[in-house]
Amino acid sequence: MNKERKNNILIIEDEDSIRKFIRINLERNNFTVFEAGSGEEGIEIVRKENVNVVILDIMLPGIDGYEVCKILRKECAQIGIIMLTAKSQDIDKITGLEYGTDDYMAKPFNPIELVLRVKSLVRRMEFHLHDKSGVESDGPFKIDSYARKFYKDGREIELTPTEYSIIKLFMENSGKAFSRDEILNIVWGYDFVGDTKIVDVNIRRLRAKLEDDPSDPQIIDTVWGVGYRWAINKK
Template sequence: MMLEKRILVVEDEEHIRKFVKINLEREGFIVEEAGTGEEALEIVKKKDIDVVVLDIMLPGIDGYEVCRILRQKHPTIGIIMLTAKSQDIDKIMGLEYGTDDYMVKPFNPMELVLRVKSLLRRMDPLIEESNHIVLDPPFKIDKYSRKFYKEDEEIELTPTEYSIIKLFTENSGKAFSRDEILNIVWGYDFVGDSKIVDVNVRRLRAKLEDDPSEPYYIETVWGIGYRWRDK
């Protein structure tokens, strides 16, 4: 059980918000509530939030805008987006704004709890290896502080982006299928499609490649998935 982790549930429908809160509290989480995006941003300013469970359809600013602001000001917060729509465009938009995961309503509350736990595991700073610095010039990854650098300049990564880049840099030259990346990074049999991997890779390329349209470091292995270039 992951104790002392603080989860913010942002949902304008009170009965859904309370139901999610009850299930998270049963697992030992501290739960904050917000009914609007504006209220959620104020809570994040005042309290240390580990994961935000964020509905897209909110009064005032919507979940996409909340996600964009959170990623800009609090890049290490985990974000799971909720949507009542099943269209791919809603999922892709959420991923493009920087969400780590998504769930389509109606959902099983215990599945949401499992996804929160999975995301927290990706964010866990505990280091098993004595050597916590990985060097792959011009990059450096510090597994203790969970920071990633290019030419000694820090590149801000979301928790999911960090987990993917850690997987790649620790396995240079190894080709990973999308399903393998899903199982290793997300930590469960993901109920959805591989677009969540593609979008995260596209975001990573935009952040670290000299020319994202002609990626050098994160190679596409056609018909399989991706690999980190073995120099």
């Protein structure tokens, strides 16, 4: 991510009033804002512009937000995605997270909280951009902090910004058990307002990418009553 990119936010929302509402609050906080009224339009903007965070509504004309998220993750894994839902049911949040979103907010939402969520996501992405601590290996896994890349058996594994942050935390603290709250505070930040389910879903996504058998995890252990740990060397 270059200097020109770090403050570029794309809003994909079909309701003009909501887009304007979000845009005003982001611009007040010195973000450059792009707008799209459909998923197809939003995808084209991402392909043409230096966007690093997308605020994405689920309910869109044409392809919905889930499909947009799927396409963006395939084409640009490192982009940050915050999904908006008109419903408060957990199923909407969990489905969005399963598709690869970094965060979610239910409508109606507090604009100040949305801006804080965007800032938190940008900070996480920028932190890893400036981390030049080098390459660390553990078994078949290697993380290159300078290039912000992660490998298994020499093959690059595409990670979202949030997944990368979790993996980096685990690999730097191999064998240490982290509670869900600790992971939330370290990865999402102390100003995150949400529940710990977001941790569980990200762990599930990581297991699908890293484990030979995600149903019998050998790399990311569940520590019952606590949380999770990087357990590649536990045996």
